[in-house]
Amino acid sequence: MERSTFKIDKYYLTKVDADRKSIYCHHDLMGELLVPTHKHNKAQMLYAEGDVVFVTTETKSYFLPARHFIWIPAGLEHSIQPKSENVMMRNLYFPVEKDEDAFYKNEGIYPVNNLLLQMMLFTNQWNGDLKKGSPNFTIAKAIKAILPQICTNNLPLELPQPKDKRLGKILRHVENNLGETILFSEVAHEFGYSERSLYRLFQKDLKMSFIQYYTIRRILKAIELLLDRKLSVKEVALEVGYSSVPTFSNTFFKILGQRPSDYLNGEDVLKSR
Known part of the structure; x- marks a missing residue:
């Protein structure tokens, strides 16, 4: 229980929004951790590997299978629960920008193609804030920028509550x-x-x-x-x-x-x- 509380406070409620201009990166083998309902001021890109992750909002229950990612818009309350201890979850949290593409305002689940997969490989050793102007920030921002162009198939992997x-x-x-x-x-x-x-x-x-x-x-x-x-x-x-x-x-x-x-x-x- 102590481990779960520590991880939730550190990564999901405190540090993500501490620097409102940074892109926050967090990768973790989640174990049996349940991340209870929360929200953040940054949009979240969550990639799952190894098993299923359940993401629940007030109105829908999302089913995120391995080798897919879910886009969670800024300010959307949600909980996260991996199905097993084998789930590796890779997160990038992006600050909201002016006049963003409509893609970023809606939650959705998308397959990860080879291009996006190779770009995600660059993030494997990152953790914490990526400062504006740094090479890692530039790469992460490029990942965000290509999503509306390559993620045209929003998979119907959610069921209404x-x-x-x-x-x-x-x-x-x-x-x-x-x-x-x-x-x-x-x-x-x-x-x-x-x-x-x-x-x-x-x-x-x-x-x-x-x-x-x-x-x-x-x-x-x-x-x-x-x-x-x-x-x-x-x-x-x-x-x-x-x-x-x-x-x-x-x-x-x-x-x-x-x-x-x-x-x-x-x-x-x-x-x-």
């Missing part, structure tokens, strides 16, 4: 039965709704349909299982309710932009450097 308690029960039912084929008509009947009224509840509260929520939740679970590296792609497909591997693979590709087999075989490039 339900406000309606009745809907919360339904979503827990989905969560507990991801290995089965869940039919909307059966869910409506089991929880005492007509299909029409339940459809309206999903749209009003979550701003998405049942099938959209269900599909994303299955793929998010599949990513977790792939990163565990204990099951084959076929076994993962079955675990999240897909009897057809091609259908699972196509759905995975539509959401993540790569096939499950490619994701499973991806290398943890930054983790070992």
Whole structure:
């Protein structure tokens, strides 16, 4: 407990904003640390390696898989929780500038391409404030500058937090039965709704349909299982309710932009450097 409090105070609440003009850099093997809800005056670029990181805001729950980064705008309250002690999290915190591109005002999850990966490698030995005018500051600022140009695919790896308690029960039912084929008509009947009224509840509260929520939740679970590296792609497909591997693979590709087999075989490039 002492270790967790020390790290939160030192890195997340105190030092990030101490110098409002610097770019702050912090890399850490996070262990089981939960960083509770907080915010900072700088925008945050968080890259994850090794496992999944959960980032939660007031309205959404983000699912950050390995080899991706999340952009968190300045002033947005959020909590951070790595799924396992193996997660390496690399953070760059950027001061807000005048007339910034709209990209920087919205949170989002993006894959790290080879260009961005090579630039991130430069930051591996950095920690603390990067002073304006220093070579490291210039490199970090270049990383920020290219994001709107290369990060055009904001991945739908977040799910809204339900406000309606009745809907919360339904979503827990989905969560507990991801290995089965869940039919909307059966869910409506089991929880005492007509299909029409339940459809309206999903749209009003979550701003998405049942099938959209269900599909994303299955793929998010599949990513977790792939990163565990204990099951084959076929076994993962079955675990999240897909009897057809091609259908699972196509759905995975539509959401993540790569096939499950490619994701499973991806290398943890930054983790070992």
